[in-house]
Amino acid sequence: MGAKRKSYTPQYRRDAARLVIDSGRTISAVAAQIGVGEQVLGRWVARERARMDQPPEAVDLDERAELERLRAENAQLRMDREFLKKAAAFFVAEGASEQTPRSQ
Incomplete structure (x- = not known):
């Protein structure tokens, strides 16, 4: 052997x-x-x-669809965040103008 x-x-x-x-x-x-x-x-x-x-493995159709959905959701969330930032700044400015004493 x-x-x-x-x-x-x-x-x-x-x-x-x-x-x-x-x-x-x-x-x-x-x-x-x-x-x-x-x-x-x-x-x-x-x-x-x-x-x-070797290049990384290609994503299959399900993964590609999920990636596209997540990208769209991410874009929507970014727009919502920008809107909320502007709205918060507006309300802060409104609150500051209401708290300043008015001359009579």
């Missing part, structure tokens, strides 16, 4: 690849540090770089 191959979790593979990518160190230096073969780590780095280059 041959030796059993080591298996690594996907998270470990991503973390090891990010160690190479983020630190700028060579694959061989990182491979020696973490005890992984250079070719194996090289494949992990290539996969991670390819994954990083």
Whole structure:
């Protein structure tokens, strides 16, 4: 029987690849540090770089509709807030003019 191959979790593979990518160190230096073969780590780095280059997942139709609804609601709330700010300023000004003593 041959030796059993080591298996690594996907998270470990991503973390090891990010160690190479983020630190700028060579694959061989990182491979020696973490005890992984250079070719194996090289494949992990290539996969991670390819994954990083992919655009984010597109939103589906339900998410797009929800996003449009929320944007419209947000715009309406902004207009309401602006109106209320102006109304509050008006009533503050009205209250100030009523409290000034009138000369008779």
